[in-house]
Amino acid sequence: MTETSEPLDMDTPAAVVPATQPATGIPAVPVAAAPILPRRSRSDWRGAAFAAPYLLHLALFFGYPLLFAIVLVFHRWDVVTPMQWVGAGNLQRLVADDLFARAMLNTGVFLALHIPLQIGVALLFAELLNGKLRGRAFFRTVYFLPVVVSGVVVTILFQQLFAFDGGYVNGVIAALGGEAVPWLVSPAWAMPAIALVATWKNVGLYVLLFLAGLQNVPPELYEAADVEGATRWQRWRHITFPMLNPMMVTVVVLSTIGGFSLFVEPYVLTGGGPLNSTLSGLLYIYNQAFTFNHMGYAATLGLAFALLIFAVVLVQRRVVESDVS
Amino acid sequence: MLGFFQTLYARGHFPRSTLQGNAFAQQRIATEFTGPWTIGWLDENAPDVPVDFAPVPVPDGTPRSETPPVTYGDYKNIALFATTRHPEAAWAFARYLVSPEADRLLIETTRQIPIRRGLLTDPALAPFFAANPAMRRFAEQATATRGVDAVPDVPEMLDAVAQGYERAIYGVETPAEAVASIEARVGVLQAWAQ
Numbered sequence: 063m064t065e066t067s068e069p070l071d072m073d074t075p076a077a078v079v080p081a082t083q084p085a086t087g088i089p090a091v092p093v094a095a096a097p098i099l100p101r102r103s104r105s106d107w108r109g110a111a112f113a114a115p116y117l118l119h120l121a122l123f124f125g126y127p128l129l130f131a132i133v134l135v136f137h138r139w140d141v142v143t144p145m146q147w148v149g150a151g152n153l154q155r156l157v158a159d160d161l162f163a164r165a166m167l168n169t170g171v172f173l174a175l176h177i178p179l180q181i182g183v184a185l186l187f188a189e190l191l192n193g194k195l196r197g198r199a200f201f202r203t204v205y206f207l208p209v210v211v212s213g214v215v216v217t218i219l220f221q222q223l224f225a226f227d228g229g230y231v232n233g234v235i236a237a238l239g240g241e242a243v244p245w246l247v248s249p250a251w252a253m254p255a256i257a258l259v260a261t262w263k264n265v266g267l268y269v270l271l272f273l274a275g276l277q278n279v280p281p282e283l284y285e286a287a288d289v290e291g292a293t294r295w296q297r298w299r300h301i302t303f304p305m306l307n308p309m310m311v312t313v314v315v316l317s318t319i320g321g322f323s324l325f326v327e328p329y330v331l332t333g334g335g336p337l338n339s340t341l342s343g344l345l346y347i348y349n350q351a352f353t354f355n356h357m358g359y360a361a362t363l364g365l366a367f368a369l370l371i372f373a374v375v376l377v378q379r380r381v382v383e384s385d386v387s
Numbered sequence: 388m389l390g391f392f393q394t395l396y397a398r399g400h401f402p403r404s405t406l407q408g409n410a411f412a413q414q415r416i417a418t419e420f421t422g423p424w425t426i427g428w429l430d431e432n433a434p435d436v437p438v439d440f441a442p443v444p445v446p447d448g449t450p451r452s453e454t455p456p457v458t459y460g461d462y463k464n465i466a467l468f469a470t471t472r473h474p475e476a477a478w479a480f481a482r483y484l485v486s487p488e489a490d491r492l493l494i495e496t497t498r499q500i501p502i503r504r505g506l507l508t509d510p511a512l513a514p515f516f517a518a519n520p521a522m523r524r525f526a527e528q529a530t531a532t533r534g535v536d537a538v539p540d541v542p543e544m545l546d547a548v549a550q551g552y553e554r555a556i557y558g559v560e561t562p563a564e565a566v567a568s569i570e571a572r573v574g575v576l577q578a579w580a581q
Contacts, residue, residue: 140539155579227402227410247403249557336403337557338550354543359579 134361141357152362162363164338165346166370168253172342173321175257180317181310183265188272202273206266213263217330220259221246224331246332249339256327256340263327264320268313275309276302311382315375322371343367389555389562391446396556403556412436423498423525440524442531459545460502460532487511498522500529540576547572 135152137145156162191202208216223230224245232242245255283301292300324342328334334341334349347367351360395401402416410416412433420443429438442455449456465484467477483489490501491511498519506512506526516523535541551569554560560568 151579155575158575222409225409227415228413244403335553337553337559349546354540354546356543 131361131365134358135365137358139357140355142355145358148358152359155359156362156366161338161341161346162343162366165341165343168339168341169322169324169343171253172257172260172324173318175254176260176321177314177317179257180261180265180268181313183261184268184272184313185306187265187269188276191269191273192276202270205269208263209266211263213326214330216263217259217327220255220262220327221331224255247336249337252332252336252340256324256331259327259331260321260324264317268317271309271313271316272306275306279305307382311379314378314382318375318378319371322367322374388446389552389565391444392552393555393558393562395444397558423500423522426519426521427498438521440521442524442528455528455531457531457533458528459535462502462534463499491515494522500525502529502532504530540580543576544573547576 134145136147136149138148138151139145187205191198191205195201224232226232226242226244226247229245231245236242243251245251279302283305284297287297287301323344325344325348328340328342328345329348332340334345343363344367347360347363350356350363392401396403401418401420402410411419412429414436421440426440429436443458445454445456465481467474467481471477485502487503487509490503493499493501494512495515500506500522503509506529507516507523516526535545538544547569550572551560551565554568555562555565
């Protein structure tokens with residue numbers, strides 16, 4: 063514990079207060095007492111005790127798996143038989159792995175479709191819900207419902223909706239005179255369909271975040287804009303949008319990390335196909351670990367993927383935050 | 388064989404579709420690849436749909452000795468722990484699980500095909516096959532079932548084959564290119580395994 067944090071300790075004497083100052087006779091100002099060593103160590107012990115549950119959690123669920131993953135990078139391990147040292151073999155395979163490159167490309171395509179769609183839809187609904195709307199509380203609940211429903215359940219539902227032969231969406235399209243869309247069986251359509259599902263599932267959370275941001279915009283700014291004769295678009299462009307920027311950073315970063323974690327939708331809907339067009343990074347790692355029992359290679363992929371996410375989020379934060387300023 | 392299936396898909400004899408079971412039950416598609424589990428499902432969900440089962444088709448001119456084509460068995464293996472406290476009892480139980488009596492219970496209860504020769508000539512199973520004629524098709528196919536090779540990376544190699552097959556039926560690669568892609572990925576796996 064540092065010197066500056068000492069006064070927070072209620073047991074430490076707050077001050078040593080002499081009755082008067084010897085030379086002037088002016089009443090003395092309290093002076094902070096020097097910390098007493100035994101008490102300081104007790105305070106350290108208490109701090110450590112408070113931090114211990116989190117540190118234990120961090121060590122067990124982050125530190126240990128991370129160290130174990132680093133060990134696995136240099137081994138081949140199928141869980142059942144003992145590990146075999148392979149040196150840089152996993153790293154060499156990673157560099158030349160077409161499927162991993164494909165999975166990264168797919169993840170990029172998904173992010174490019176999903177993030178703008180999610181932000182656009184979330185902003186639209188947040189604006190609607192922020193206005194005077196009959197049954198506003200009901201709609202706020204309804205938009206959040208998909209977020210709390212199990213991802214697998216939602217995905218199975220969309221499997222029925224998007225089925226090529228006999229799916230409900232194609233049924234509606236056919237009733238309107240259109241041609242059936244090969245949602246999940248065409249390499250061109252499969253990822254957009256998955257982006258739609260992921261957006262539908264998660265948009266409620268981002269609506270909530272934007273709604274909180276909208277409600278934090280001081281009304282005086284709008285009043286001033288009204289006095290100046292600003293149009294609705296000008297109010298949105300010059301007040302709402304800049305004031306939402308901190309929330310925008312949060313939404314972009316959360317959507318990106320969420321987008322990199324794309325797994326349930328392709329796993330249940332397409333299995334990564336057709337033609338690997340929906341093979342996400344996480345799904346490929348899962349396949350290597352639990353379908354092929356290549357734990358060492360999966361750990362190598364996982365670490366590379368984590369570093370990539372870290373780098374992308376770092377760059378993204380700088381870009382979005384500089385836009386804010 | 389890849390070229391044969393490329394043609395079948397191009398002509399629309401097989402569907403490129405998800406949720407094939409539903410589409411088949413709704414009579415929107417005419418064929419699907421499936422197994423004995425479909426018999427019970429269709430009995431429950433589409434009892435009026437007329438169906439039959441056949442081995443995977445082969446090109447004209449395929450020798451009779453190669454029909455039905457060989458498929459991999461999805462075995463449910465039995466393992467005994469070396470450290471078991473009752474090895475004799477465990478061994479007796481394992482022997483019972485592969486006995487004719489247990490095999491009869493297996494097929495009657497689960498409609499899984501037991502690994503046993505002469506299923507269709509076994510008098511104990513005759514009442515079952517008489518009552519479930521569709522299961523005879525799968526019992527006939529069982530004679531052409533083979534084990535999966537004991538190679539460490541065989542699941543990923545089979546995945547490479549599946550992906551090559553997919554590229555061929557989608558027409559993004561010719562059958563020869565698909566075979567070359569499969570060989571290339573298997574080569575990468577073999578190099579990595581060493």
